[in-house]
Amino acid sequence: MKHFLSVDDVKNIDALANQALEYKTQRFKDKASGQGKTLGMIFLNPSMRTRMSTQIAARNLGMEVIVFNLDKEGWQLEFADGVVMNGDKAEHVKEAAAVMGQYVDILGIRTFPGLVNRKDDYSELVINQFVKYTGKPILSLESATVHPLQSLADIVTIKESFKEKRRPKIVLTWAPHVKALPQAVPNSFAEWINAWGEADFVITHPEGYELDEKFSGHAKIEHNQDKALEGADFVYVKNWSSYKDYGKIVNSDPSWTFTNKKLAHTNDGKVMHCLPVRRNLVIADEVLDGPNSIVVQEAGNRVWSAQAVLRELMVNS
Ligand code: AN0
Numbered sequence: 001m002k003h004f005l006s007v008d009d010v011k012n013i014d015a016l017a018n019q020a021l022e023y024k025t026q027r028f029k030d031k032a033s034g035q036g037k038t039l040g041m042i043f044l045n046p047s048m049r050t051r052m053s054t055q056i057a058a059r060n061l062g063m064e065v066i067v068f069n070l071d072k073e074g075w076q077l078e079f080a081d082g083v084v085m086n087g088d089k090a091e092h093v094k095e096a097a098a099v100m101g102q103y104v105d106i107l108g109i110r111t112f113p114g115l116v117n118r119k120d121d122y123s124e125l126v127i128n129q130f131v132k133y134t135g136k137p138i139l140s141l142e143s144a145t146v147h148p149l150q151s152l153a154d155i156v157t158i159k160e161s162f163k164e165k166r167r168p169k170i171v172l173t174w175a176p177h178v179k180a181l182p183q184a185v186p187n188s189f190a191e192w193i194n195a196w197g198e199a200d201f202v203i204t205h206p207e208g209y210e211l212d213e214k215f216s217g218h219a220k221i222e223h224n225q226d227k228a229l230e231g232a233d234f235v236y237v238k239n240w241s242s243y244k245d246y247g248k249i250v251n252s253d254p255s256w257t258f259t260n261k262k263l264a265h266t267n268d269g270k271v272m273h274c275l276p277v278r279r280n281l282v283i284a285d286e287v288l289d290g291p292n293s294i295v296v297q298e299a300g301n302r303v304w305s306a307q308a309v310l311r312e313l314m315v316n317s
């Protein structure tokens, strides 16, 4: 694995998820492998889970970690080529990335989309500039269009929670939100579930929230949420802003909030969310505090997933 930017960097999803589950029972088994190696993590946006779980994962492998809130503590970076830098950007990514590449063995980056210009966001300019100029493996900590560490943890959680000898039915459902959020989490979840190929997969959302088909692939799209939820073993709840009417909130219908009434349509389905989640807007208290929610277990699995990915990046890059 040269970089970890999307599901395309993974040869065998099941093998990687199994490695994560192995780390869950034997966290220090590869403690010697990261000796003398440094993970750098730079944040252009907020994070709690990704920041903490990836640090713990690196330490479990014996690595040193440097965390840098580039958005607040660093020089503002220029990403465009050939511009006269007489504005507020003090440094170009060409130097910044190359310098960080001298300091670390793996560089993790979190960079959200601007949600203004779809072409810019979907070209993944920021993370790709780091790939180009760092000269070391790049680890996505959520980029403009995908969140692969989250999706791996989601598959790990589904694998450890589903013990029946049949394919699970997984439903990705949109839910309302007051802020325009990225499509990265649903895009990524959809492309990982599609690539994994071990589930019957349905996506449900109001019209206008269609994801880029590059990610939704052959998933069944159902605009009736209650119908989509019928017989679901797992429900992945998430808000996202419109891809078509880019970055806009085109519907905020409160009837899409995930409640116990919605849960009743499922096959005693387990409820997932990447977190952070706004209670009683995205998912009701009664669901989050009830027996079907596995959101905390899911966030716990971020450690083992990141550990499996870091190990791959160290051994096979
Ligand atoms: C972000 C998102 O939806 O992409 C991060 C989720 C991990 N969520 C928020 O901004 C609330």
Ligand code: CP
Residues within 6 Å of the ligand: 046, 047, 048, 049, 050, 051, 142, 150, 274, 275, 276
């Ligand atoms: N799920 C997730 O990535 O959370 P953070 O934004 O807190 O890292």
